[in-house]
Amino acid sequence: MNAIKTLTIIDFKLFLREPIGTFFTLAFPIILVLLFGSIYGNEPTDLFGGYGTMDISMPGYTALILTTVGLMNIPITMCSYREMGVLRRLKVTPLKPMSFISGDLITNLGMTLLGMSFVVLLGWLLYRVRFEGQVIPLILGVIYSSLAMFSIGYLIASLAPTARVANVVGLVLLYPMVFLSGAGMPLEILPESMQNISKFLPLTYVVRLLRGLWFGLPASELWPSILVLGVILLICGLLSARLFRWE
Amino acid sequence: MQPIVQVEHLQKSYEDLKAVDDVSFEVYSGEIFGMVGPNGAGKTTTIEIIEGLRKADSGSARVLGMDPTQSREELAERVGVQLQQSALPPRLRVVEALELFGSFYRQQADGKELLKRLGLEDKLNAPYAKLSGGQQQRLFICMALLNKPELVFFDELTTGLDPQARRSMWGLVQEIRQGGATIFLTTHFMEEAERLCDRVLILDHGKVVALDTPEALVGGLGVEKRLVFTLPEEQALPSLDGLPAVSRVERSGSRVIVYGQGRRFASSVVVALEDEGVDLVDLRTEQANLEDVFLKLTGREMRE
Known part of the structure; x- marks a missing residue:
C-alpha cells in the first residue's frame, strides 16, 4: 500500500514536470474554451436544443481530456519507460505489476479530473455555463469513461514495440475521434454520413454519457453508452493485463 | 559453506x-x-x-x-x-x-x-x-x-x-x-x-x-612469471641454466626478461645474478595475472 502511495505521489510530480503532457491535459482545454468561446459565445440555439455552444462543449472537452490522457500520455509514457529500461529496473523489485499500474492510473485519473475542473470553472466564470445534472453521478461517469479509454491506452502500451509506434497508434486513433465523436465539435453540425461513422468510435459513447449526465438525463437513456464502454473496458482491460510486459 | x-x-x-x-x-x-x-x-x-x-x-x-x-x-x-x-x-x-x-x-x-x-x-x-x-x-x-x-x-x-x-x-x-x-x-x-x-x-x-x-x-596453470631488468648490451649475461625455476631467458638490446615459475623463482634468479656480480638495474617482476590465465586457456587476448 505504501508503495502505491509513494508511486502515485511521485507519478504526479513527474506528470507535472512533463511539459507536453501537462499542456494537453491542463492548458490545451483551457485554450479551447477561450478560443471557441470567443468565436461562438454561449447564446442558446435551436441546433443544440436551446443550449449554447459552451454549455454543450463542457462534457465534450472533458471527453477530449480523458481521451488524450488515455491514448497519448499513458501509452507513450509506459512504452518509453519500457524502452529506456525503467521497467526492467522495477522488475527486480518486489513491486507487483498491478501496483505499478494502479499508481499510474490514479495519477492519470487525477490529472483528468483536474483538467476537467479547470475547464468547467473557466466555462462558468466566462459564460455561466449551465449544469443540469448532479455532481456525483457526473464524476462517476467521468471516472468510468476514463477507465474505458485508459484501458485502450494500456492495451496500446502492451502491444506497441516502441514509444514511437505507440505515439503514432495513439494519434491515428485520437484524431478521427476528436472530430467525429462530438468531443471537439458538436456532432450536430456534421452531415449525417459523418454522424454514422461516429457510431463506431468509442469516444462517441463517452461524449453521449457525459453530456447526458451533464444535462441530467435519466440513466435509462444512458445505458447503451454505459454498456459499450463497459465492454471496451472489460476486453481491453483483460487483454492489457494479460499482455503486460516489463521488457 | x-x-x-x-x-x-x-x-x-x-x-x-x-x-x-x-x-x-x-x-x-x-x-x-x-x-x-x-x-x-x-x-x-x-x-x-x-x-x-x-x-x-x-x-x-x-x-x-x-x-x-x-x-x-x-x-x-x-x-x-x-x-x-x-x-x-x-x-x-x-x-x-x-x-x-x-x-x-x-x-x-x-x-x-x-x-x-x-x-x-x-x-x-x-x-x-x-x-x-x-x-x-x-x-x-x-x-x-x-x-x-x-x-x-x-x-x-x-x-x-x-x-x-x-x-x-x-x-x-x-x-x-x-x-x-x-x-x-x-x-x-x-x-x-x-x-x-x-x-x-x-x-x-x-x-x-x-x-x-x-x-x-x-598459480595452477603453469603461467610463467617474468623478471625484467636492464643490462648494458656489451655485458655478458651469466648462464642461469643451473636454476630449476628458470625456463628461458630473452634478451633484446639492453633489456633482459627471465621467464620461470615457482614461489622462489624471483629470489633465486636475483641471488644467482648478484653472486656473479651483475648490477641489476631497473629490476622488476611481472606477476602472471588473470589476463595471462585467459590467454593460456583460450589462446586469445581478453581485449580483442
Missing part, C-alpha cells in the same frame, strides 16, 4: 548464437564471487537468468533455494540488483528515486547514508538525466543496497567509473561483504576480479573455462 546460488546445466540461445552453453556453478554464502570474460561471453545473460529477468532454455538456477522466475517478488525482497542496462525516468530526482524504491521493500536501509557513502550527497535534488554516467552508476549501486540484501548482484560494477571511484567501489564491496552479504559480480576488468573476488569463474563463448580462487588460477 552453504550454496546460496546453484546453477545447473544452464543453456540459453538467441537464434543461432549459444549465449550460455551448459553452465554450472555454485556461489557460497559470504563470498565475493566474480564472473569474468570478454564482452559477449554470456556474463550478462547468465546473471540475468539468475536474477529472474530472463528465462533459460534449459537447466536450472536456484537463488536462496527459490526459482528466480517463479518467486520473483519474494526473492526481490532479499536480493539487491544493479543491472548493466536500466534507467530511471529522466525527471526523477535522486532523493525521489531512493524514496520510491525504498517504499517497495519491507526492510529499508538508510538511503541518505548510502548516498553519502557513494559521494552523491550533494546530488539529492538532481534529476536522473542530469547525472553523469558514473553518478548514475553509483545511484544504481545505492538502489541495489536499499533493502539490506543478503545477496547482491553487480553486473559490470565499475563500468563508467574513473579509477579513483573504482577503487573506492572495491572498498565498498568489501564492506558490504563484511556486513554479512554475499556478492555476485561480473566484470571484464581482470584486475578487478583478481583484487576483489574470493573465487572467479572465467566465461568464454558461453562456456565455463575455469572456476577457482584467483591465486589458484594464476
